[in-house]
Amino acid sequence: MDIYSIEDKYIQAKTLRENGYSYYKINKLVEKNVLRKINNFTYENLLYKGEENDFHNALAYIPKGVICLLTAARYYNLTNYMPLEIDVAIGRKDKVSTLPEWPPVKIHYFTDTRYNTGVVTEEENGLEFRIYDIEKTVVDCIYYRNKVGIEETSEILKNYLRRKNRDLNKMHRFAKDLKCETTLRIYLEAIGGWMY
Numbered sequence: 001m002d003i004y005s006i007e008d009k010y011i012q013a014k015t016l017r018e019n020g021y022s023y024y025k026i027n028k029l030v031e032k033n034v035l036r037k038i039n040n041f042t043y044e045n046l047l048y049k050g051e052e053n054d055f056h057n058a059l060a061y062i063p064k065g066v067i068c069l070l071t072a073a074r075y076y077n078l079t080n081y082m083p084l085e086i087d088v089a090i091g092r093k094d095k096v097s098t099l100p101e102w103p104p105v106k107i108h109y110f111t112d113t114r115y116n117t118g119v120v121t122e123e124e125n126g127l128e129f130r131i132y133d134i135e136k137t138v139v140d141c142i143y144y145r146n147k148v149g150i151e152e153t154s155e156i157l158k159n160y161l162r163r164k165n166r167d168l169n170k171m172h173r174f175a176k177d178l179k180c181e182t183t184l185r186i187y188l189e190a191i192g193g194w195m196y
Helices: 013-018 023-031 054-061 069-075 112-116 134-143 150-161 168-177 181-190
Strands: 010-012 035-037 042-045 086-091 105-110 119-124 127-132
Touching: 010 013, 013 023, 013 042, 023 035, 042 054, 054 086, 054 127, 069 086, 069 127, 069 134, 069 150, 086 112, 105 112, 127 134, 134 150, 134 168, 134 181, 150 181, 168 181
Parallel strands: 086 105
Antiparallel strands: 010 042, 035 042, 119 127
């Protein structure tokens, strides 16, 4: 692997070492402004000239992170609200050493069950990022309605219910598994007696 031909914006330290780059060589590339150390796991390729993606950039700093809550709802066009920060979920026991200067990131600590449920990988402009699927996003927003905002939560649920490809059974399953079934039912009844 020739460092000057890499087309990725972020490179894992493990990948560099597996391709013959010692810590000494890596540090020399940092000194030459070819790489910038983000954390113990990831380096930024300062020669990168490709597409940019805020989610991809944020998750480079948070390797175990998953896009969640209002940011995910915005991604799925469930809300017109534009979050000021990118909402990222990590496990309760996980730690983040460094956050990017841009984009601003808000960390949410999820229990193991909530963190591991409903994760999918999406791609934009060839850049991948992890995000909760649409039904899990709706359930999380209802569960964290006081953080998300009551009006925003209602808007998210209403917009989800208008979708032709909605999966109410899946949403119900997530709500049951994540101890949000009663709250979901109250919301559904309040906005028009939806049954699932």
